[in-house]
Amino acid sequence: MQKRKLVIAQNLDEDYIMRINAIIPEWEIIVGKDNTIWQKHLEDAEIIVSWKKEMERMLIQNNMNLRWLQSWSAGVNSLPLQVFEEKKIHITSANGVHAYPISETIFALMLALTRKIHSYIKNQQTKTWHHANLSLELHGKTIALLGIGAIGMETAKIAKAFGMKVIGFRNSEKPEENVDSMYALNQLDEILPICDYVVVTLPYTKETHHLFKKQQFKLMKPSSFFINIGRGSIVVEEDLIHALQSKEIAGAGLDVFEKEPLHGESPLWALENVIITPHTAGSTEHYTKRVIEDIFIPNLQSYIQGSTPSINLVDYQKGY
Template identity: 65%
Template sequence: MSKRKLVIAQNIEKELQGQVKNIVPDWEVIVGKDQETWQKHVQSAEIIAGWKKDMSAALNAASSLRWVQSWSAGVDSHPLEAFAERSIALTSANGVHAYPISETIFAMMLSLTRKIHAYVRNQQSKTWAHEHLKLELHGKTAGIIGMGAIGKETAKIAKAFGMKVIGVRHSQKPEEFVDEMVTTERLNEVLPSCDYVIVTVPLTSETHHLFGEKQFHTMKSSSFFINIGRGEVVDESALVEALQTEKIAGAGLDVFEKEPLPEDSPLWELDNVILTPHSAGSTEHYDKRLIEDIFIPNLKEYLKGEAPSINLVDFDKGY
């Protein structure tokens, strides 16, 4: 009888590999990011951690696949319909990014507020200029769109700056460090009150172009827009127009409608924009948190015949 099989299509440290193998000592465990390592195993794998677009063989009729652990928090790039049709459980990496992404959010907010990005440019050209520095972060209002792990950690840090926090999500359930919680339907009502608008939501049919011309016209002309969620949540042409005409003061962007960001995008040239290449979630602790905090607890549940419960994706919602 052939062994049950687990594929981890990532290059993880030996120590983490050992932790997983100790839980499934009788399983065949294949580890490695290179396609040659996992390609011939995907059809016979019962569990795959680190889904790749070239793993379609795992979805044919003869496949043994029962559970996929995503290596990212967003799952919009996964074949959700196929997973749902075949009753394949999908769990995300939600929560792994809370610290690094919240740090990136505040790096952008502080840089835009205190003109650090402008001074870095001046340093490169040896220009001594004040850049009309005057704004403070303390006491301002942050609107956080999406109150998952990243949103919660961002709210916590905001309170250390004495900020008022408005949270926007599907329910009005109260959250620690959030002064006011509203539903997504009230987004346009609260935008005029926000000095910083921070987008952390995943991409779904409901969040596609959640921010467009109307939203940017509703925001304060002194407000800053931060997007670390997904590029397609924003109508990029509307954002560019808002930035060029100073309908908003500036933006910090880690995600874009098309990635890599095309060289002819106006965003590259705007002085009131900070761009990072979808790297906000990068951290030295990524694999360790994913394996120890999400995958191993879920694996233990799976071995008991239970559905993995941490970050189990609801296919109807798309996250």
């Protein structure tokens, strides 16, 4: 009788492999990031951890035994979701593993833009002693957090340490600790004029596609900053560039873009009021630990007992 099979398309420490093996001792476990390690095992893998683009062809050809995918990323919009849904495959995301590193990145960008750190770094490279017209401070300002999941909640907690007024946006409008007031996304335009910082942590869905465009940037204060660590396609990039060039907003911290890597000809690279990071806001030394220990292992224990993995189970209707 053929063994049930788990494919983990990432490199894992032996300790994690042993812990997983203790849960499914009768299974064959394939571990390794290199596709030569897992390629020939895809057809009969029941569980896959970490989806790779080259796996898609096998899935579409309908010759996979796959029942559950543990995504290595929080966002799942790049996956062939329609095919997964048609084949009734469970997907669990890595949502939640990024709360600390991304909230740190959000405040790094906000503080750098507010206190002109990016300008001073450029001045240092040319040995230029210049004030850079520094005047703003972050304490006491109003921050809008679009998306109050794990990242939004952690960011709200930090914002309170700076004495900020925190406005949250999520569809349920359910109150949350450290959030002073909560709104639905369809109320966004009403709130933008009072915000000093607008932070996007939303997933990419049909609802959030091009949520930010010319109209929304015009509503923002000329002194306000826009931070996007959600998904690039939530923003009409040309409209953001125009808003930055025309000083409709004071600046932007951007970790995600409509097309990645960001093209070398993009005007964003040269704008003095922009800080760019290469989709690294969620990078952390604890990434693997959080995916495996906090999400995959508890879900695997449920799965083996006949239950649907419940932690971060993707809702196909919502798209996340």
